[in-house]
Amino acid sequence: NAGVTQTPKFQVLKTGQSMTLQCAQDMNHEYMSWYRQDPGMGLRLIHYSVGAGITDQGEVPNGYNVSRSTTEDFPLRLLSAAPSQTSVYFCASSYQGRYNSPLHFGNGTRLTVT
Amino acid sequence: AQKITQTQPGMFVQEKEAVTLDCTYDTSDPSYGLFWYKQPSSGEMIFLIYQGSYDQQNATEGRYSLNFQKARKSANLVISASQLGDSAMYFCAMREGAAGNNRKLIWGLGTSLAVNP
Numbered sequence: 001n002a003g004v005t006q007t008p009k010f011q012v013l014k015t016g017q018s019m020t021l022q023c024a025q026d027m028n029h030e031y032m033s034w035y036r037q038d039p040g041m042g043l044r045l046i047h048y049s050v051g052a053g054i055t056d057q058g059e060v061p062n063g064y065n066v067s068r069s070t071t072e073d074f075p076l077r078l079l080s081a082a083p084s085q086t087s088v089y090f091c092a093s094s095y096q097g098r099y100n101s102p103l104h105f106g107n108g109t110r111l112t113v114t
Numbered sequence: 115a116q117k118i119t120q121t122q123p124g125m126f127v128q129e130k131e132a133v134t135l136d137c138t139y140d141t142s143d144p145s146y147g148l149f150w151y152k153q154p155s156s157g158e159m160i161f162l163i164y165q166g167s168y169d170q171q172n173a174t175e176g177r178y179s180l181n182f183q184k185a186r187k188s189a190n191l192v193i194s195a196s197q198l199g200d201s202a203m204y205f206c207a208m209r210e211g212a213a214g215n216n217r218k219l220i221w222g223l224g225t226s227l228a229v230n231p
Contacts, residue, residue, distance in 0.1 A: 042222065
């Protein structure tokens with residue numbers, strides 16, 4: 001059982017480049033989300049989705065784009081990378097509509113923008 | 115206003131001793147759930163334990179237990195018989211039950227635990 005699979009594990013970008021972080025889950029979770037984690041700032045929600053075709057913004061959505069064409073996949077796109085987007089990114093999923101459902105996390109992507 | 119507060123940025127504990135990591139929360143929703151996660155230095159986020167607002171008993175999972183005091187709005191994590199592998203960052207999080215909030219988790223800033231041999 002793979003759980004939440006996130007790729008790549010590490011990435012270095014130059015300012016202005018674009019890239020897509022991939023996230024896939026095999027638990028049939030309706031809810032999927034992307035977080036960024038920065039020192040001293042905890043986990044901040046970037047975008048989330050409550051089902052295929054439905055996405056919404058979290059706390060820090062600027063500079064990021066998402067789509068949800070299938071239940072399994074929830075890619076995060078950086079449109080034009082900036083040094084401020086240097087961070088560790090986590091994809092996480094859970095059942096929707098059950099407030100006792102824990103988030104299951106991918107292993108994270110460490111992104112450096114130079 | 116901060117909805118999840120973890121007041122201890124860093125904690126030390128001797129191996130084999132018990133340690134309590136504090137978490138206080140703020141909500142007016144009668145239905146909510148509280149979660150604790152562990153993040154070791156390798157970086158992954160590991161779900162440890164869950165406590166629901168209507169649960170009659172404190173949650174336990176192996177060496178982890180929750181000291182849930184609803185009236186005080188606290189959900190402290192107790193780790194018994196600490197091991198070196200418990201050294202990690204620990205996060206408390208809350209999900210409110212009201213349908214309008216889209217089930218987002220609200221996170222604390224974490225407590226760094228170091229277990230000394």
